[in-house]
Amino acid sequence: MPASRSEIVLTAPQIARMIAALTSAIQAGSPAPAELCLVAIRRGGEELATRLAHGLARATGAPPKIGAIDITLYRDDWTMRTDRPVVRRTDITFPVDDREIILVDDVLFTGRTVRAALDELMDFGRPRVARLAVLVDRGGRELPIQPDYVGQTIACAKGERIDVLLGGTPGDDRVVRQRQAGAGLAGL
Incomplete structure (x- = not known):
């Protein structure tokens, strides 16, 4: 099996600036930023959602509602991944109907995780609008x-x-x- 190589592409100061910029963009893009609801996609979106919530609370004076969803059983490939999926808890303790929801995840790749998150979110109600915030978009969309x-x-x-x-x-x-050893950008 070929060895893998790792490269740090973003450092802590760069990430801090990105989170601050995301917070400002979310605040500017919301008609009522004090009424936002952030829903983290477990597990990668949880820490990012927490930091965005802190930034929005500082900026608006009111902390946004924050929840988290586990999309394991909503994935279209969960039966191909394992016979025994690890299902984590979904925590949405606020009404979703007619709310502005920001789904939060760390990395956007194929779009399948987001599709699963939207499916699960709709089981909780009908948001007025659902938007997506990610720290990194790596391309490679399938949806x-x-x-x-x-x-x-x-x-x-x-x-x-x-x-x-x-x-x-x-x-x-x-x-x-x-x-992976031998992988390059030629596949894009």
Whole structure:
């Protein structure tokens, strides 16, 4: 099996600036930013949603409602991934009907995770509008889904992976590109 190589493509200060810019864009794009509801897609979107919520609370004086969904059983490929999926809890403790919902995830790739998240969200009600915020858009869409708010677009080849590492300490944050030996950008 070929060895993989990793490369840090975004550092903690860059990520902090991206999150601040995402927060400002979300606030500017919302008719009532104090009434926003953020819904993180577990697990990658949770820390990002928390940080966006803190930034929005500082900017508007009112913290947005925040929830999280687990899309495991809504994925169109869950039976191909494992016989025993690990299902985590969905926490949406506020009404979804007629609300402005921002789905939050760390990386947008094929669009399948977002499609699953939208399917699950609709089981909770009918939002007035649902938007998508991601830290990294790596391209490679298989479905017609685009982010409304994106921190950074990073072109990736087949066989590459983007890992967003947001820890409890912002100084440790980083975005890493994992490459299989021999993988390049020729596959784009």
